[in-house]
Amino acid sequence: MFIQWTLVIFSVTLISAGSIPERIVGGKPAEITQFPWQVSLYKLGNHCCGGSIYSNEIVITAAHCIETPEFPKIYSVRVGSLTNNTGGQLVEVVEIIRHENYVPKRRHTYNDVAVLRLQSKLILSDNVSPIPLADKAPSAGSPAWVSGFGNIRTNTPGTGNLLYTSLKISDFDQCQNSYKYLTKVQICADAPGKDSCQGDSGGPLVSDGKLVGIVSFGILCARPDYPGVYANVAELKPWILNAIAKLLGTHIADQK
Numbered sequence: 001m002f003i004q005w006t007l008v009i010f011s012v013t014l015i016s017a018g019s020i021p022e023r024i025v026g027g028k029p030a031e032i033t034q035f036p037w038q039v040s041l042y043k044l045g046n047h048c049c050g051g052s053i054y055s056n057e058i059v060i061t062a063a064h065c066i067e068t069p070e071f072p073k074i075y076s077v078r079v080g081s082l083t084n085n086t087g088g089q090l091v092e093v094v095e096i097i098r099h100e101n102y103v104p105k106r107r108h109t110y111n112d113v114a115v116l117r118l119q120s121k122l123i124l125s126d127n128v129s130p131i132p133l134a135d136k137a138p139s140a141g142s143p144a145w146v147s148g149f150g151n152i153r154t155n156t157p158g159t160g161n162l163l164y165t166s167l168k169i170s171d172f173d174q175c176q177n178s179y180k181y182l183t184k185v186q187i188c189a190d191a192p193g194k195d196s197c198q199g200d201s202g203g204p205l206v207s208d209g210k211l212v213g214i215v216s217f218g219i220l221c222a223r224p225d226y227p228g229v230y231a232n233v234a235e236l237k238p239w240i241l242n243a244i245a246k247l248l249g250t251h252i253a254d255q256k
C-alpha cells in the first residue's frame with residue numbers, strides 16, 4: 001500500500017513538473033497585477049524591448065533599445081497588457097534622453113539606460129503603476145524577478161505573452177570571472193535554467209519591490225557560468241533622476 005501511494009505521488013509530481021511551461025527562459029505566465037510596471041517598447045509599431053514605468057509620463061529602458069534618440073516618435077509603449085500586441089494603453093514617446101556615456105560594444109556595454117517622456121499621461125491602476133528605483137544594489141544571493149516578452153530560449157521567440165522568472169543576484173566577482181570587463185554600473189543575476197533573453201532588454205529586474213536592474217546583455221541565455229547582465233539602477237540613479245528632471249522641464253523629478 002505504502003509503495004503504491006509513493007508511486008502515485010511520484011508520478012503526479014513528474015506529470016505536473018513536465019507541464020510547467022518553459023518561458024522567458026525557465027519562466028511562468030505572469031498576472032499583470034504582479035508586474036504593473038512592465039512596458040512593451042515598440043519601434044515602428046513592433047515590439048523591440050521591455051521597459052519600466054517610473055511615473056505616469058516617464059518610462060525607463062535600456063540605451064541599446066534606442067538607436068535614434070533624436071527621433072523619439074518612432075517609439076511608443078504599451079502598458080497594462082499581458083500580450084505585447086493588444087490591450088492596455090498604447091502611448092507615443094515624445095522625448096528621449098539616452099545616457100551620454102553609453103558604450104554599445106558587446107561585453108563592453110556600459111551605462112545601458114535611457115529615459116522616455118510620453119505624449120500623454122498613463123492612466124494608473126492596479127494594472128499600470130510605477131516601480132520605485134533602488135537606492136542600494138541588493139547583495140549577492142538576494143531574490144530578484146525579471147519579466148518580459150522576449151525569447152523563451154536562445155534563438156526561440158516568445159509567445160507574445162508576459163512571462164517572469166525568479167533569479168538571485170549573482171556574486172559580482174564570480175560574474176566578473178565570466179565577463180571580464182564589468183564595472184559597478186552593472187549587476188548580474190542568475191539561477192539554474194532561468195534567465196532573461198533577447199527581447200527582454202530594457203525590462204525590469206526587481207528585488208524587494210524596487211527596480212534594481214535593466215536587462216542589458218548576456219552570452220546566449222541561461223548558460224551556466226554566464227549570468228544575465230543588468231544596468232545597475234542604484235548606481236545609475238543620479239543620472240536617471242537628472243535626466244528625468246530635464247525631460248520634465250524645470251520640475252524636480254519627484255516620483256508619482
Ligand code: ARG
Binds near residue numbers: 150228
Ligand atoms: N540584449 C538582449 C536584448 O536586446 C538582452 C539579453 C539578455 N541576455 C541574457 N542572457 N540575460 O533583448
